[in-house]
Amino acid sequence: MTVSLTIENLSAHYGTTQVLKDLSISVAAGELVSLLGSSGCGKTTTLRLVAGFLQPTSGRIRLGDRDLTTLPAHARDIGLVFQNYALFPHLTVLDNVAFGLKQRGLAKTDRTKRAMAMLERVGLAPLADRLPAALSGGQKQRVALARALVIEPPLLMFDEPLSNLDAKLRIDMRVEIRQLQRANGTTSLYVTHDQEEAFSISDRVAIMNAGRILQLDTPEVLYQKPASAFVARFVGFENLIPMKVVERQAATVTAEAAGGTRLHLSQDLFGPIKDDFILACRADGLAVRREGEGIPAVLGTRTYLGRAYQYKCKTAAGEITANGPLSDPLDAGAQAVLTPLPEQCCILDPED
Amino acid sequence: MVELRTERRYQRGAPALKEYEMNKLARWGLTMPATIAVVLLLVIPVVLTIATTFGEAAGPFSTYTAFFKSGFRMAVLYRTLQVALITTGIALVVGFITAYVIAQMPGRLKSIMIVAAVFPLLTGVVVRSFAWLIILGKNGIINNALMSVGLIGEPLSMLYTQGSVIVAMVYLFVPLMILTLVGVLEGIPRDLIEAATSLGARPIPTFLQVILPLAAPGLIVGAVLVFTGSFTSYATPQLLGGEKQMMMGTFLYQRAMVTFDWVGASTIAAIMVIITIGVVLIMSRMARRLNPMAV
Structure with a gap:
């Protein structure tokens, strides 16, 4: 009994404020899609609309047919x-499960039989007669x-289910949720503000802001190829450097950042580059070298990350965070060059 | 530098322990005046009052057997129980509905409604009972209105009936019920109702299986307040019931102040105390059945 969830052009208002703007999303049968965003982005509103606790001002919600x-x-x-x-x-625990x-x-x-069988699956059968107050x-x-789960619903929805648990339990539970969801093949909508949680549990993630979905993609695509500066910042691109193309030669462009820093970027490696763009780099995506081609920088505070050293760098284009190799620790105040690594950077359109 | 800080912290910890010891002493000291007052002014008089009922020449329980053998006294007891239970029942229903509506309201309006509901409590019982005298009397508002419209030819006699006593008592006690229940209903998380709904519970099962059991502690507290208040009431049955509708409170007053039968009055008092305690126990057991979390 796996069906798909389709949300079409959903809008919702609290009083006169529009909290959801023409939102469309579809969750395929058996798929787990997360709505990810900071508080107030409309993710919980979407869930409450699907649950029927709120009425949309317009739009349609369909589950299967x-x-x-x-x-x-x-x-x-x-x-x-x-x-x-x-x-x-x-x-009691048993009566809670049997309620539906x-x-x-x-x-x-x-x-009782079905509720007990379900409790067995989540490993709580011995606690069936307890009251919730006596549980962790x-x-x-x-x-x-x-x-x-016991009502065998065609759609499961989770509203930040793990945010009241401690870190270790959170990881165990999300694995458990994922296993149960996969085993049942239940179409699921998962709301969270925790990026790691969303990425680890979902088939696809919708990143939301101000009542809109900015990007809906697999965690891999979101992580490597964010579609906008907002998403890039959200998935952990520390450095967003606005640049302008000053010269094009075959596949290579020369672009200039604020302060006159120039970089030569290959379109074969970075993809097509427009005249105005943002170079988004993770800290890992900027190689910290003593010399070479790149953004000249004066290194600031060095932090030990375990796998690398992280530097806060001063450049003509503003402050930049970059990671350097453990083999070559550099001191604060040292001159260095930051070179963008194509596989860890991406080219984005400028923000409005 | 570090050592200095730990030392200071240790010193700050030590008096805290002493403070706790002092707290224990202070706790006893501070509760003493109230305890003494309750024992001297409440426990001792009640015990003495009840003790006198067992000192009759005809045997320790003679006053009680006399009470339960007397048709008139049993009628008074029965009437009092009836009025108190009906009042409690009506107050539960009316109070619950009102409290439920108030609990759903947005903050500002809610405070206004609570103040409005509680406003009658600011005037005395006698004044409020008198108000009903004016409303229900032969020349009262209702009779005048009905007569002027021509619905009735001569005034209805609504006063000095069981109905008039119950109406006035409901009016007296509903604010207490509302006050108790608003707090309890507000304390029921919206999530629980949504959880029930998402599991397929329609509004009525949600009410019966979730809201009602969770409100049970409040319903019991409210019911106990209203029952004891109406069971022991004096002014309302005196003013609106008169001689014909004598209740335990008015009967006790008559025994003590008109016939000066102190032992008889004490017997009535003892029976009232025992019935009140019994009803409270029954009600809390009912609450526990509905909701094992309730006390």
Whole structure:
């Protein structure tokens, strides 16, 4: 029973402020797509619209061949996992998990059997008779997961499910969520503000800002080829250097940054380069060398990262963060040259 | 430099421990006046009052058997229980609905509504009971209105009935119920209701299986407040019930102040205390069945 989720031109308002602007996204059957963005970007609003807790001002939400747009929330058949677990405090673990089955009119023996089987899968069967108050955070989140999965929903939605857990548990749980989701082949929408979490758990990630999706791609593409300066900054490109092409010769362009720094960039390596562009480089994407071609820099504070030394560098084009090799530590105040490595950099359109 | 800092921290830690010891002493000291007042002014008088009921020549329980054998006294007890239970029931329903609506309101409006609901509490019980005298009386607002419209030829007698007592008591106690329940309902996280909805629960099952059990502690506190208040009330049955609608409170007053039957009055008081405690226990057991988290 795997179906796809299609959201078409969805807009939503809180009062007079538009929080979602003509958002379209489709999640293929069995796929896990994350909505990633900082708070207020509209990711939770999207989830609440799909769940039916909010009404859109326009647009359509379809799940398989069912149109959910005007369906009441209780009839949407969506498994939801909440940030703060939202377990019923007055019901035992077993009754929490069986709650959805009870609403579906299953006989008590059937729902107990199915709820117990589900608890078995998340490893909580021995705690079936406990009240949620007697569980740890991780256990609570497992119960919430079991409760959402046991109704065998065609769509699972997660609203920052791991943000109340500690770092180690967070990693364990996201592996567990991914395994359960894969095993069931349930189409899933996952909301988070944690980039690492989104990238590690998702088939595709939608990066959102101000009620819009900026880019929807696989984690690999997002990480290596962000489509805009905003996304680049979001996925950890520390350095965004605005540049202008001053000369073109065959495949190589000569571009100038603020302060007159010139670089020769090969279009074979960097891809087509427009007259105005931004050179986006990760700290790893700028080689720190004593001499050679590149951006002349005066090195500032050196930090040891374990795999490299990181330098805060002063250049004519502004402050730049770059990583240098462990084999050649340079002192603060040293003169160096920063050379962009094509595989770790990308060319972006300038920002508006 | 570092050593100096750790030393200072240690010194700062030491008096904190002493402060805690002092706190323990202070806690006892500070609760003493209240404890003494409660024991002297409440516990001792109640014990003495009840003790007198067992000192009759005809046997220790003679006043109680006399009470339970008397048809008139049993009728008063029965009426009081009936009025108190009906009042509690109506107050629960009315208070819950009002509190539910108030709890959903946005902040500013909510405060205004709570103040409005509680406003009647700022005047005395007698004044509020008198208000009903004016509304329900022979020349009262309702009768005058109905007569002027021509719906009735002569005034209805609404006063001095069980109904008039109940109406006034509901009016008296609903604010307490609202106040108790708004807090409890506000404390129910919206997520829980959304979780229930997402799991397929329609509004009524959500209400019965989630909201009601979670509100149970508040419902019980409210019910206990209203029940004890109406069961022991004096002014309202006196003003709006009169002789015909005598209740335990008015009956006790009559025994003590009109017939000077102190032992009889003490017996009534003892029965009222025991029934109140019994009802409180039954109600808290009901709450625990609905919600094992409730106290």
